[in-house]
Amino acid sequence: MPRTAQTKEGRLQIRLDATSKGVLQRAANYRHKTVSQFVLATALEEAERVVRENEVASLSSADWTIFFDALVDPPPPNAELRKAFAKYQKAKE
Known part of the structure; x- marks a missing residue:
């Protein structure tokens, strides 16, 4: 059966101190995700919230x-x- 996952071509690099990386690693572990998966999911949630705040009228x-x-x-x-x-x-x- 063919795989239907999207090809990931984009890349994002960030620099951070050891304390920040440790906090992200601990949080990712609690969610059973890699740091990359955790950071991407969390950043996307926040980005979607910001877009909604600025583009949707209630x-x-x-x-x-x-x-x-x-x-x-x-x-x-x-x-x-x-x-x-x-x-x-x-x-x-």
């Missing part, structure tokens, strides 16, 4: 209703919006 129920209503039935454009659109149209020409 709204309260009340705010979601306001947002949805504005999408479904937007208010008519005001003078400033009409002015901005005219400026945009002129810039495209």
